[in-house]
Amino acid sequence: MLLSEMKVVAPGSLTEALRWLEEHQDRARPLAGATDAMVRVKEGQWRSPIWVEIRRLPELQRMDQADGWVTVGAAVTYGRLLRSELMAQTAPLLAAAARDVGSVQIQAMGTLGGNLGTASPAGDTIPPLFALEAEVGLCSRGGGERWVPVESFFLGPGRTVRRPDELITAVRFAPQAPGERWKWQKLGLRGAQAISMVSLALRLQPGFARVAFGAVGPTVLRARKCEAWLSQAEAFDLATVRSIAQMAWKEVAPISDVRASAAYRQQMACALLERGLREVLAV
């Protein structure tokens, strides 16, 4: 398929968008911010005959809080996330990660739904969503709406449970507790505009801990042993923090690539956790 042969359709509503996906199945792809899509197209991949533009669909723009859920529409951009008052109050961890995605130019176009759909293990908003135990909303014309826990959403790099006729419509999660300690950390090859070598989303309350690592496995991973020890620890001194952080070594499964070796990534998972814990616990 040549680039010049690809069509972009611009449905005016979610229903219409779902109809395009249902009718064309594998021949159609959703098009949100295009920040990944255009890169793949230029590389000769993703030469989909039909692109269904969803960036401006009103149904995908929501950011609200009701019934214990914070819901973020799939077409909400990183820029909106990081500037949102609601996010600052309910999910500062996610907002912090959004601030580290690409550049202001990418933040202006790239969307939360797109980050999920691309399903890169290094996607920066995904570890926070794991730590928030978020659910991903999928919608199809035939099957209606279903909510999938974010941990079950990813099958592997670039692969998710989304069916071709489905659209990611939103993400929902319970808000972070007021006074909760949290930390987003990203290790890249430079300070800005870098793809993660390792990233960490950390949440800590008395008796509660969530630790999720990005870029150290085929998907984002929860470090459940670390979480268990963190939630059971009675006091945090430096030795305790270090020994819990060291456990991360066994909970990640990185590979070597052009950015870093597997061994370094594994060590850095521990290092980021140690640094993050020391910062939020002031030890």
Add this chain to the structure above:
Amino acid sequence: MRSIDERRSSDGFQWVGRRVPRLDGPEKVTGRTKYMTDLHFANAAYGRVLRAAHPHAIIRRIEVSRARALPGVICVLTAADIPGLNGFGIIIQDQPVLAREKVRMTGDAVALVAAESEELAEQALALIEVDYEPLPAVTEPLQALAPGAPPVHEGGNLLQRTTLCRGDVARAFAEADAVVEGTFETPRQMHAFIETEGGWARLEPDGSLTIWCPAQAAYRDRLQVARILGWNPNRIRIISSPLGGGFGGKDELTVQHYLALLALHTGGRPVKLHYKREESVVAGIKRHPFRVEAWLGANRDGTITALQARIVVDKGAYASLGPAVLNLAVEHIAGPYKVEHVAVEGLLVYTNNGTNGAFRGFGVPQTCFALESLVEMAAERLGIDPLALRKQNVVRRGEVDGAGHRIESSVAVWECLDAVERSSLWEGRAEWVAAAPAGKLRGYGVACGVHGVGLGKGVPDFANAAVELTAEGRFRLLVAPQEIGQGNGTIYAQMAAEVLGCAPDEIEVVQGDTGQVPDGGTVTASRGTYAGGMATVNAAKKMATLLGQGAPPPLRAEGYFILPQAAGALPGIIGAPHHVCGYAAQAVLLEVDALTGETRVERVVSAIDCGRVINPTGLEGQSEGGVVMGVGFALCEDTLMEGGLHRTRNLTTYILPTTCETPAIETIAVESCEETGPFGAKGIGEVVMVPVVAAIPNAIARATGRVFRLPATPERVWAAMRKEAQQP
């Protein structure tokens, strides 16, 4: 020390030394400047280049009939369509324009296509069938030298061996109080000019050929293209300025020859080529990776007595300017130090790792990293302050440098070191290090360096310029060196204005168009301001004489300048020594994350011996840009290859410094007044990035552990840190 701006009032110059804003500034900031790759012609044809599918392979057969048959394809060309020499290269023409029997890198061009659209041209590439017989790829220079290694070229894999020997190193090392050693490796740095290679060509109705292509050597490019076409060079016009960056990467031919060949087969239609970044990465030259194994000896009193080094250079597949790069690296191996006993062997080795060539610094950053690391190690071993040790050993005018060359031109490297020593950065360094926050390790580092100006001994080097006074009463300055970003057009206008008694913005400056400017050589080798400037001054003086005689416009005056050559010689090293050199000393403050090995350069002071400042803003621009390019070389930049294939394919994986990595940089101008240069100026375009590449690893060593391989990525710094921690 007076600041740049304070000094000028006493000089009596009207324009020289002033912060004249760039004449091309308003056009550039509004997006009006038309680069060669911005041009658009009606009825255009679009070209593409087919690259080799293997890093090393025999070509059995090339079949282009299916590509030719595709509707919309205008021509498909192979080696058989080259009328003249199927080879190019500034020194040795060992690089085929289009590969015929063999490919030696994945960047090799195998066929050319012109079509009605870029998309059609790309489709046509996919229809060209090339039958390859793959050969083992030669990817490690040391293995390439081993007996039985597959030869990249028929003559074997050793392209050049350069040696330098003076004194008695064996005895000097035996007598030295301290001997330090190390093996230092440097990255395959990418020029990463923002404008990738591209341009246009058109066969004119009169049978001549016009090429629009950003380039650093239009006249030489014209000769190379003429040789490939078998044409009289006078039938070719090359328009090459302005460039969207070059840094040496547009010194060799880039697309001019492909454009020329295509334009001969498009029936007079203008043809365009413009590389995507991915093609630029594969096809374009890079900085030669060096492996420098070296020993340095010094006495307890701080005298550096001996240096021995073995340099192995990954040439990549083709010579380009590699032989000259190695020679300059050997010439400057001892830096600005008076080392009496020196033995150096440099080997330039063909591999299938793409191809390397000219890059700002031209072999000197690579060896400076080795030398200045060793100097630091020696200072530590001897318990001498590293800056004092350097000041004690640097050369002064009339003295003999490490290469055995008596310096008979301006040199202020001691003064550069002194300026660094008096800077607030240096004075506050210990305090800054002590104030490291928890989890961070801090260090400071310093280094100094030297870089020749011009092409050096035994290589003809001259510049010409012309000044015209039009019938309308406007001055036009015609000068060859291109506007590559450094602002030389403004510098030339300042110099001409100083001589002619007008304002710089009253002079129209024309650069880089062989149809208009006289041959004035290249915009390379730190020679733009020095050589182009002298030709400009000489032309302007002649114009002033004509005006003084009352001659009526239109008038034209030409001036030339032959670069002075060093009195001595370094036998066997073409291009060495250089009569005139720029010098610099730079120091950095750097912080390392104790857990991850992440680094951050906080501040840099950059003292530059530039002879005379023509434009302080321009000098700072060179200094700041050079420093950050050095930061990239030292900390993050490398084009990774494996098995002759690029793992780094574009700017997603090639890590350039951004606004977030750039340190605060203070530039100090140290003026030594070079009497052979225009108003005392000499070239500094390269030396500005030399010392910093060693000052940074020196700072890392002080903060944690020493790195011997650049770039010092977080992973490498982390490894060095662990090694240091494990030492008793």
Add this chain to the structure above:
Amino acid sequence: MISFTVNGRPAAVAVPDAKPLLDTLRDDLGLTGAKECCGKGECGSCTVLMDGEPVCACLVFTAQARGVEIITVEGIGGGPEQLDPIQAAFVAEGAAQCGYCTPGFIVAARALLDKNPHPTAAEIRRGLAGNLCRCTGYQKILQAVAKAAEGRAD
């Protein structure tokens, strides 16, 4: 036809839907201020404002621009004789060298100051981190934007 507004004027182009907006601006509308350097959204040389937001035009399908308002560097300031304060500061500070990245920086800086007229030094660094420059080392660019911001405060 795909219709949108460029620099305040209506534009309608007959190009493939997926043609990068950058190519449409350069090839079909003659607006060559925005440049291609990486083609992958890493360098910011192609930055334009799309409904006021800075975007990499190399990553936008032209069809996505249907109905939007695009501002390119040519639409900032009144040309070389009437520079925008950011452009004037770039000239005064020597923030443009080869100039190929400059249009992208000008547009990104305009977007930054439009949203945040008095940015801190760190905010300027962050706001321009999506734009690569190989000549200047960035210091003069950061100074120029800071200066332009101060000028607006006067």
